[in-house]
Amino acid sequence: MIGTRDYREFLNARNELYRERNMKLAPPSRAEALELMSRHPNLIKRPILVDGARIVLGSDVGQG
Helix, strand or coil, X not given: CCCCCCHHXXXXXXXXXXXXXXXXXXXXXXHHHHHHHHHCXXXXXXXXXXXXXXXXXXXXXXXX
């Protein structure tokens, strides 16, 4: 689902692991982020709404 999109948009900034690792200032590499998201699904921002090629994530819902 992430494909070529910016993986950082999928990281949940409210997640404890995100905060512990200070991912806002020091984001993990793409490979590390994908591995972390697969091991810790709560690290993925939700809800995820898909409308064709358009994806709306978490707090983006209702905007635009």
